[in-house]
Amino acid sequence: MNLVKRIDTVFVPVTDLKKSEAWYMEVFSFEEAVFRSSDGNYVGFRFEGHGEPKTALTLYKADEVPTLKHMAFNFYTEDVDALHTKLKETGVEVTEIHAGDGMRFFEFVDPDGNELGAVTF
Template sequence: MFSIGSIFIPVTNLESSTEWFERNLDLKKISDWEDGAGFCLPSGSAQLSLVKVASAQATEFEIIRNNRNSYYNFFVNDIEAAHDKLISNGVKTSEIQDYDDMKFFDFFDLDNNPFSVVYEDINSPFHPDNIRKMQEKR
């Protein structure tokens, strides 16, 4: 019944951020409006929207032990290629962290919004194929 429709990202410069997100995440613009623009990602059904704001807004929250966590992440099939692409485009990234069935790294947009990129091994219960199997059982 429910699925993720859109993810909204606050940006201070809509034009520059539009170009940045299109170049770095391979987004395709669906439409724009006075203070925003909507995009589709290369795969999946969720949409991403950039919304112009007057000042930078938090896109993460604090978790235990003073760690930070972004509100959502991007799944990729090849985390090394994604990491290399962002680095070659001059995007600030963290190193790839490896946790058995999952690897991840963070990157930052023009407003210094943090985002996580995740790769799930086929053995991970969070791998998209395993999620799909669970959904089909319902």
């Protein structure tokens, strides 16, 4: 019996919670936050799946955002071209779409410089 079914929540550090909340809501078309901590340091969203497990994304207030040597995670999309176009139209800096090993993917950054990726396969 597998006691762990999936990763539930991904935590992303941000320096300006209100600015980042607005950015993530616009970029990913979240209608509203599903969680707010009582101390005002966390705000959470949930990606709704069609019969699939739902994944949560939580932004948390940090004094500074650590620089990673590699992005922490990818967002999965069924239409990498449409997401790429939407991000560019929203003014998000994106790389070109790359292909390899049966995947198509690109990278982008949030307002704090967190390196993020999008992938389809």
